[in-house]
Amino acid sequence: MTQQLDEFLPTDGDANPPGMQLPTEEDVVAYLRRNPDFFKSHADIMSEVVAPERWTGDGVVDLQRVMLDRRTSEIDELRNCAQEVIETSRSNMSTQTRTHAAVLAAVTANGFAHLVQVLADDWPFLLDVDVVTIGFEPPHVPDPRIVGAGIQQLEKGDVDRFVGPDRDICLYRDISDDGHLFGSGAGLVKSAALARVRPSMASPVGIMALGSRGNVFHPGQGSELIGFLVRVLESLIHRELDRAE
Template sequence: MSDSQEAIAPPMDKNLTEEDVLSFLQNNPKFLQKNPEACDYLIPPKNGAGKDGKKVADFQSFMIERLKTDKEKVLETTQAIVENARSNMNNQQRIHAVILRLLEAKNFEEFISIITMDMSQMLDTDISVFVVESNGQDIPHVQTNGIRVLPEGTIDNWMNGQSVMLQNNISGIEAIYGGGANLVQSQALLRIDIAMDTPPAILAFGSRDPNMFGEGQATELISFLARVVERAFRNWLKQPN
């Protein structure tokens, strides 16, 4: 490589001495703490004494400890990713099992029973409820055992335009959970729109675990479940889309 092709080092102060560097570090004791990448440019000193007879700091040990810390962080992140993937797979399998169970219903009453009885066990929640707005006459089978009825406008007020609402550290709503409200400390509310000419409904899951549901959790799987429930309702009630 010719002189013209060699990398040109940045200009340095020719008057800069080792004493200047040492003085700077003494006056800025947190320099390496704030700029740990500077250690990458240093050759770790050997154990022993410096020019003044004092013990030399073992930067090699420092670098090893830093590598250990970095490794631990990587392992923690990897473990979190693996656990999250396992949890997602487990949840997916549960949702699939619930959907297959819904498809096995032989009549509307069994379909509702699966929603209000089987779902909570299959999804590892404490209670599952189907709630619909109604005046008692505008939806066929609205008086079926297991369906809870609310006054018109209630669900819109609760959901505030959202299709899924996840809440933690709450007190259960008696209008939804009835006598089980005292047990509920977190919940998932899924809006169910059966058809254009039917009032809104919600599929509610309640848990005694205050952090089982909460903002920031993924909602794709339970949203898919809600869409399946909607379509199943239409089939049973012979409602158009």
């Protein structure tokens, strides 16, 4: 088809060869629609196309403007996509770094009481949240170590009620707490991440609670780092309580 149209294009000095039937505008338009890449092979023709200095009138399309707008839109879309990837990567990297810092602070704790203190005093700053607490359901055998300062006293069945019977983590966009989970910091908390602390021989089931006054947590959010954090905390709790037992 390209060669057939080339035959209609007059050469220099022969604008209208005798006996040649030139294609109509409709023929040219129809051909270009069937061959949108025509000008890729005939870029030199573009230099001979005369465009009006100003496009006016309804139904008139400025080809250059259309192509420019399309390219600009594509560039903007790519730029927005790249920026989103960059921001997500930065956020993930920041969250991961904070999680690692919190873990390092916890593993250096000297005993169970010190571990609870690290959670209450250091983790909020390290994790960029407002409140962090640990709470336990009643143990089978009373244990004064888990009823000390900084430890929330949960009722039997609370872990399944707040986290879910078949879940390890539950994220709340808007949580209402009367102090049962976050103690004196309950009034600050709007969104929360609650994670199950599994029991061991000496420690009952419990909840690690992270609370924020902002919209930090919400259902559907990735919770891998929270899962990693609570598993490390769980291991440290088991180590301290089981060893003392």
